[in-house]
Amino acid sequence: MPTETLNFLVAEDHSFQRKSLVRMLKLLGAVQVAEAGDGAAALEVLQRAAIDIAIVDLNMPGMDGMELIRHLAELHSPAHIIVSSALDRALLASVETMARAYGVHLLGVIEKPATPDKLRQLIASYGPVAESQRARRAVFSEDEIRAALERREFLPYFQPKARLADGGIDSVEALARWRHPQAGVVAPGAFIDKLEGLGLIDELTWQMLEQSAAAWKAWAAQGMEFRISVNLSLSSLEQPGYADRIIFYLAEQGIGSRHFVFEITESTAMTDLPHCLENLTRLRMKGYGLSIDDFGTGYSSLQQLAQIPFSELKIDRSFVTGACASETTRTMLASSLDLAGRLGLSSVAEGVETRQDWALLKRMGCGYAQGYFMARPQSAADLPGAIARWTETHRALSAAAA
Template sequence: MPNSPAKQRSGDGSETPAKGLHLLVAEDHEFQRGMMVQMLENLGAKSIHEAEDGRSALEIIRELGHPFDIIVTDIDMPGMDGMSLIRSLGEASSGAALIITSGLDRSLLDTIETMSAAYGMRLLGTVEKPPTQERFADLISLYWRAKPNPERFKPAREIFSLDEIIEGLQNDQFEPFYQPKIDLKTGRVKGAEALARWRHPRDGIVMPYAFLGLLEENSEISELTWTMLARSARDCQEWRNAGLDLDVAVNLSVKQLADPGISDAITWQVTNQGLEPRHMTLEITESAAMTNVGRVLENLTRLRIKGFGLSIDDYGTGYSSMQQLTRIPFTELKIDQSFVMHAAHQESSRMILESSLDMARKLGVVSVAEGVETRDDLNLVRECGCDLAQGFFIARPMPSTDLPDWVRDYS
């Protein structure tokens, strides 16, 4: 490790926000690093490691072989800077939460916060220099209010081949897990989004990043789509037969929307399970809606006529214009979690959230906030007039058999 060895210090275990946590501080300025370490010690951290730049931080992580709970990093460091460190942590699915410390302009910090979320890092917030112990305490308290979702960071034990994935599909190993959506005005559970999971005979529950990209790249996504549609429709009808007034949302692949026969095929797949199309919402991304526009618009219109709800997913991350959006028969606008998760503490994200909700109201469509991870997030989207919300603070994705009991307990 360059220049100076890693240092480890332990807190006294007192009842403080960082009690029991393993932290890593990456900061090139020795005095400021020492000051931050002292503050974190005072907050009761179980252990604190120090690094003088991003490269040193990565070496510490590799050497120790155990995950850190929170990584505190400066941005402007010689050698490997904080942005490169954040990218490396995200690509490695480190699982650590992140606190950024910097003296940079607030607008630059807002951009870096958005970048961190795009790399899959759970960002607790930023500490503007000079740091204070109170600010660290506030951000660390967020770690406990919404522990990171292990599904988000859990890597597959190995890389699966396309043949293995297709074999899993053929052996009926894929199924939807459901994340509930609640009505923010009534508190009632409105429905759930179906999220694909692979129940692997050796590796357990495998997350979508391990198979979705490969299926998309090789034009083999159709089989998974039909599986998700059929099983989601069947599960939703079973919930309704059991007296639960729930709807279900299913994601559609970009590549399938240009198929001239897709609307009839989807309708058959759903109604064959006994579910009326009006109880299913089909979610598509902004980019999908802007690709091969003629055919996509034809298919979306046919699906809407048949009674399906249509949701534009991850709104705010694409490049669509308002004019294009008004031409598409959407019934729901789903605001991307990268804006929801930071809106309580980041002015630019809050502005995007509020303007998106305002547009949804003017277009007369239902608004959904995804990525609600804390009580602050929930209170804010409710205060801003959002219709529905989903996220880990409400519930994590669960098997279909668990949802009815969860709904009854929530109610």
């Protein structure tokens, strides 16, 4: 989007630095630039004016930058934020994590002194609010969600996993989406928790499995074979015989076990350990892959790696995003990859969104990359086209590196 069409706000208590940022923005083509000397004044501007991008200093008197970010989250402000500060990198990384956790539209963090090049790069990443962020704010009733499940309005969208060694794609993850008749495609943040609360997550899982199996057979008929990852919930795995049900169904569909991986995300503690372990071990014994999702967060931990026969380790996006700029994050990412290698597990990095992320992961020896840099989640029909576009992108990357 052209810089001259955007409305900016600079929130900085130091007069010289504030004026310097305003001059930089105007050099970059900005026309509308508002100013605020502290967080309270900035919040007032943001409440009465349509601000597209706000550059926010952290260390301001009165309401500081962190409090301002919290208020913007509570107001569901559409403004995108660039954090500017001279604080230590580790502190800036914590603020960035905080802002994303609040759901604020964060373009990035720049260390002082800001430069036109740094600002240009972050402004260039400005765009419409992402589907997942819109969905988190959407509110649907339990009755609507229950009826949608009965009408089978939920379907899998598939996101490719690209091999870092050669860019090839042989694996995808099935991600639940709701094709709402009025709201369009709705991301899982709007319905997963309510389905779990209603005790209906197992029905959603089964619909995702059935539709993923149908997609696999359709692709195979076109000469394309992918390994599909499907998420399983703990409540499903606590059911005796659940693994047998999956094994029987996929065998009945004529799909070999090597073509499916089951991802386990632990947002809560595993309360029924014996049944969960029996189901997971049986799936692994029959040749299905098991993936520990969002490794390093919540309950996806070393203890689970020791208890469950995983074949794949998925590194949470929080250890990928910003790893190029943060030595702390990069160290944790390297440790996770080293652990996967020592345990003989395939490694997948989530949240790969830039060429720099791709290059870093390739240098570090990661196995697979998953994220918007390769492709957004796609319907089954649109997936082959998205893979073809990625193939062209990767070919250009390889040619540039040669």
